[in-house]
Amino acid sequence: MDRAPSIAAIGIIGRSNNPLHIALFPATGSTDSQYTAERDQLEYHMMLNSCLDIFEARIPSKTVGHDFGLLHALDERIAMYGWLLNTDIKLVIVVDMEGRQARSPEEAKLGVLGLKNSDLTPAFQALQTAYVNLLRNPFYVPDDHDPKTAKQKGNMQIESPRFIKEVDRIGKVWFPGMTAI
Template sequence: MSTAIPSIACLGVIGRNNNPLHISIFPSHDPATNNFTPIRTPLQFSLLLSSTIDVFDLRARNNAVSGVGLSGDFGLLQAVDDRLAAYGFETNTGVRMVCVVDMRGRRVDGSAPVAAASRGAAAAGLRDAELKPVFRAMQSAYVRLLQNPFYDPDEHAPLGGRGGRKITSRKFAEDMKRIGEGWTPGVTSL
């Protein structure tokens, strides 16, 4: 017997000028065909990440009016459907990181002790704290990218509304892949 637990479907980094800097898409388990395929197309994930920008802006505006500051962790941004949910984090420089979670994305063998613990977590849903290691790892990868002397962060700032270029660092893409494939509910470090 197997059960499905949450997995990361997409990781996105959005620049301070609302331009997409990086998108990583991960396959999810499809019980109908019993293989792994992405749950949405790259265009659909891009549109989903763009829609989270409105939620970031709305929450920032509401918190500025009420005088409450944000810690950077925005928590659940939006539940797309019964399977997908988008969570967000904003750095102090305005770079936004989004993690789209597929609530039934990974199959686990039911006989393993890990499956029993994960089954309870999947039935209850995700807590915002379970994604803190993901955002911590994403922020660390972004900081390592900024520390690269050959990386110019200003080349990603759109001038005149044209939009910036995407992050093309192979090391950064490998870090995002490691984060997306390595996370399961209950993981404390990536």
């Protein structure tokens, strides 16, 4: 059966380049171990970390908009896309071009032709909305998740169940060509 693109990982990176939340999504819909193996968390941490240099290099020339587009393609299967929020929070989506079984022959063609930056816009907009909703929570203090301003050491990742659930939902429902999540 033909394969189609899916989200492999979503990273929310803080303004001090610290990971706030990383969600991994396994490839699905095949009996072939090449497609169904669990994703290695350390490997994806390193991939997300490698994007930070690209953000830093592009920020001086970026004048308008959040979309940083394709940050880099690691191979013919894995590509990383980025957005920068007004609060300097970085959103990174890692796409696996063969991450799930295609629902139709047209969807399978997308894996061969590649993605347009606009294919990920609904996912980035939904992530931005989820983060804004998190900021509206009176019990969430953004400075507690920044190593430069935190009053205590330790885990600085986002632990809000609602936010984590929404990020997981976005990663699971996205497919190329959708207009809204």
